[in-house]
Amino acid sequence: MKLTLRIWRQAGPAEPGRMVAYEVPDANPDMSFLELLDVLNERLTLEGDDPVTFDHDCREGICGACGVVINGQAHGPRERTTTCQLHMREFSDGDVIDVEPWRSVAFGVVKDLMVDRSGLDRIIRAGGYISVNTGSAPEAHATPVPKPIADTAFDNATCIGCGACVAACPNGAAMLFASAKVTHLNSLPQGAPERTERVLNIVEAMDAEGFGGCTNTGECTVACPKGIPMDSIATLNREYLRASLGRK
Amino acid sequence: MAVTGLLMLLFLIVHMLGNLKIFYGRDDFDHYAGWLRTIGEPVLHGAWYLWIQRFVLLLAVVLHATSAYQLSRRDLKARPTKYAHHQRAQAGYATHVMRYGGITLALFIIYHILDFTTLTLNRHGVEGAAYDNVVSSFSVWWVTAIYIVAMICLGLHIQHGFWSAAQTLGLNRPSRDRAVRGLATGLAVLLTVGFLIVPVAVLAGLVD
Structure with a gap:
């Protein structure tokens, strides 16, 4: 699967943020959404770029650490599913996916997709x-x-x-x-x-x-x-x- | 908002039923309109009851609007940043238009009072001649159009508002949810249709 991710990048709490587009040409339908971000981060690191910061822990859908807004929906399009349990088979080849942090004045952005909860x-x-x-x-x-x-x-x-x-x-x-x-x-x-x-x-x-x-x-x-x-x-x-x- | 909303809803049901008296003819309707001014006599003097009701309703409107303003201000402050990817709303249209519908209704109430209470904007404008005042207003197509738009706003406002009031007052339970939602939609349709029968009947020439 070839996907385009548009991700909210923000260097720090007081820094201005913006949406940045990344191509992921080697996405697999069996990957979870967090694994897709891992693959992207590995490449960004090798290229000397700053990897995308996001919260995660158990990756079993029971800890509550992960969570991003995917295409305007918290945890993405699948009902009753956390971001870590969302798999790329929910998307189609060639999709452009917008990834943003939780938005609320009570949740300040720490960095990129990580917020202070x-x-x-x-x-x-x-x-x-x-x-x-x-x-x-x-x-x-x-x-x-x-x-x-x-x-x-x-x-x-x-x-x-x-x-x-x-x-x-x-x-x-x-x-x-x-x-x-x-x-x-x-x-x-x-x-x-x-x-x-x-x-x-x-x-x-x-x-x-x-x-x-x-x-x-x-x-x-x-x-x-x-x-x-x-x-x-x-x-x-x-x-x-x-x-x-x-x-x- | 829940308490004041339910109070106004109660008034609207009685108001709507009273309006339908127009179909019994001029004498019946004018007699009814006159009686509204003398409810409570002889315990209460003259139009005292009317003024008490007006005061309570005005208080309800003011408190309802103030709470709505305070809640909206707080809510807009809590979510200053919108998502770049537009959120697909799961809530219905009625929920979506609560704020605009409420403002529309507030403006409509002012217009409605100038039309039928103070008679400032009424074409006939004769005090005591309620029947002829109603007919003179609704014979004009755009006046009826204003009422149609306002009553659709009212129906939408009640559909979300009634259920929301049940939530706020903690009266909702899983076993009652369907009934409360059904009642909300039922009341919304009943009041919208009940209020619109009169202007539409006048415009169609069924009442003249």
Whole structure:
């Protein structure tokens, strides 16, 4: 496959960036998108050019480190797929592919396609935890959890924090991410002690990071590689109202 | 926005049903229009209820618009850089036109009040003669055209707005999502069609 990549190149956070075109004449349909970038980087390095910086780690679609906007879509055209699990067979020979970093004022570009997502970590720090005695973890079966609640919690726990929801949102909002954390922990008995403070603190942290507000466009759910639904956002709002009204 | 939006929606349903009284004839409609001014008597004096309702609605519009302005400002600030490759929107047309539709509706409300409340722009413009005032306005094709455009904007605004309000208030659940979306579309169609029957009937000569 012969492909043309137009990649956002930016030397540093304060530097101006621009789209630069690269030819990749030897792409293989079985390559993942990150492997395609590896091949390009190997050539750039040999030619003495600066390789394209991008985030990646497990390359199994479970860590949430990778993620770029491919042709205007976070993680590319394939549904429920991270960039590392996207293969070049999704594209055709001769395609021109635009590759850009996540865009949100809360995600500053570090270099090229790498952005600073520590804002999401600070949201987790604000409320993405439960208080347990880790010295002697209790027997898991001691706390019964009804199956539908366990399912809801698990579905939301699959969020890998990649930030695709923020990238896809026309408002640069982190509502889907925050709502996955709130829904996951607030629906479980283990999360009950911090139920009220969790949602208030998470929303406060989200606002402090400069993320936009939710207008319920649903773009985030389309981009999410884990299929977190809009219902989680309704749950966050419900929990927030409950906490604000001071109900225990 | 959810609370004020639902309040205005409630008013619109009653407003739309009241408008349909025009099909019962001049006397019925004018009598109804007159009664609107005296609701609440004798507990409330004269047009007090009318003024209370006007005040509440004005407050709802102002709060709704203020929230929309604050939210839009925050959202535009959060995404200053657009993607070089245009994003293919997955959301529907109704979601896409919320801002412009809202501004259009605000301008329309001003026009509508000048037309039928203050009668400044009304061709007939006789206080108390609601039936003839309505007929005189909608007999002009471009006035009816303005109303058609505005009511389509209203329908689109309600289709996204109603569902979005259910989300904001945390009332949406997976088991209810289809029902809430259905109700949103149903209300949108009902209000658009219900409001447009009158101007179209006047223009077609069915009401004169």
